Amino acid sequence: MLDYLLTDDIILRALKEDMPMGDITTESTVAEDETSFARLIAKEDMVIAGLEVFCRVFILLDPNTYIERYADDGDKVNAGTIIMKLSGNSRAMLKAERTALNLLQRMSGIATATRKFADILEGTKTKIVDTRKTVPGLRYLDKMAVRMGGGTNHRFSLSDGVLIKDNHIRASGGITAAVKKARARIPHTVKIEVETESLEQVKEALSAGADIIMLDNMTPEAMEEAVLFINGRALTEASGNIAADNLAIVAKTGVDLISSGSLTHSVKAADISLRFE
Numbered sequence: 001m002l003d004y005l006l007t008d009d010i011i012l013r014a015l016k017e018d019m020p021m022g023d024i025t026t027e028s029t030v031a032e033d034e035t036s037f038a039r040l041i042a043k044e045d046m047v048i049a050g051l052e053v054f055c056r057v058f059i060l061l062d063p064n065t066y067i068e069r070y071a072d073d074g075d076k077v078n079a080g081t082i083i084m085k086l087s088g089n090s091r092a093m094l095k096a097e098r099t100a101l102n103l104l105q106r107m108s109g110i111a112t113a114t115r116k117f118a119d120i121l122e123g124t125k126t127k128i129v130d131t132r133k134t135v136p137g138l139r140y141l142d143k144m145a146v147r148m149g150g151g152t153n154h155r156f157s158l159s160d161g162v163l164i165k166d167n168h169i170r171a172s173g174g175i176t177a178a179v180k181k182a183r184a185r186i187p188h189t190v191k192i193e194v195e196t197e198s199l200e201q202v203k204e205a206l207s208a209g210a211d212i213i214m215l216d217n218m219t220p221e222a223m224e225e226a227v228l229f230i231n232g233r234a235l236t237e238a239s240g241n242i243a244a245d246n247l248a249i250v251a252k253t254g255v256d257l258i259s260s261g262s263l264t265h266s267v268k269a270a271d272i273s274l275r276f277e
Contacts, residue, residue, distance in 0.1 A: 002052050007053055007140070007141070008060065011057050012060070015060075015095070018099055023095050026090075026091050030090050030091050031090075034090035035087065035089065035090060036090040037086070037087045038085070038093060038275060039085055039086075040054075042083055042270075043271040043273055044270065045077070046077060046111075046271075047077075047108065047148070049074065051069060051071065053103050054100045058093065058096045058100060061092040061093075062089045062093070065088035065089075066086065066088060067085075068085045069084050070083060070084060070085075071083045074149070105270050105271070105272050106269050107141055108272065109268050109269040110142060110149060110263060111149035114128065114150055115149040117151065118150035118151055120248055121248075121258070126251040126256065127152045128151045128247075128259075129154045129257050129259045130152075130259065130260070130261075130264055131239075131259050132157070133264055146263055149263075151263065161192075161193065162190060162191070162193065163195070164178045164192065164194045175194055176207070179209055183209065191212060192212070193210065193211065193214060193237070194212070195214040195239075196214060196215060196226075197216050197217060197218065198218075199225060199226055202226045206230060206233060210234055211235065212236075213237070214237045214238075214239050215227075215236060217241065218238075218240075224253040227255060228254075236254075236255045236256050236257070237255060238259070239259045239260075
């Protein structure tokens with residue numbers, strides 16, 4: 001379910017950025033009471049994501065906008081598919097167009113990339129998860145798009161869980177010390193994940209009581225050895241240089257999770273157009 005408080009904040013900031021003192025082109029050329037009709041069209045095959053967000057942009061500028069949807073978030077659509085029809089005040093629709101498309105195209109790009117990964121992992125026990133490598137200010141929408149594409153969310157923020165990475169290990173005096181310090185401070189409901197780069201570190205993290213062990217930039221052979229050693233005593237997460245062409249190989253090591261920053265940090269926006277009739 002869409003969190004309207006978060007979503008509206010994102011949209012309103014984007015609209016203010018796009019027209020800080022109004023839209024001089026639209027206000028100069030289009031009458032105040034003009035009405036327009038438009039079609040939202042997929043220009044390539046994709047997983048559509050963010051339709052509610054897209055609609056919300058128009059509703060915030062014109063609550064009387066009429067919207068007729070032909071697809072749902074998470075649906076696969078083909079190039080040429082009419083996804084939606086809209087009608088409403090022309091000025092409002094023109095002002096909403098770019099912001100709405102920017103958000104929809106990004107979210108659909110993320111969902112499409114995620115679905116590709118999820119399809120590769122289908123039939124295995126391994127789940128694809130995202131990271132915090134999101135566009136500042138858009139994390140809520142980026143992570144929503146991952147779910148719509150069939151993926152799973154990692155922690156949402158630094159406040160959600162303990163993830164002891166290489167720099168934490170160096171700064172705190174080692175894996176054992178870091179885990180001990182974290183365990184003494186956090187409530188029992190919070191899990192601790194430790195990033196490891198070798199089997200030696202894996203053994204130390206497990207001995208220290210880590211709940212999740214990240215196998216970072218390890219070879220498939222090293223990951224498989226680590227998974228066998230851990231033997232279900234902690235969740236395992238593979239990370240580092242994950243791509244579609246090595247995803248199946250990594251999954252065969254038996255890891256529980258595979259995290260990939262590429263789902264959000266460098267995704268290609270989907271090609272979608274809004275055509276006025």
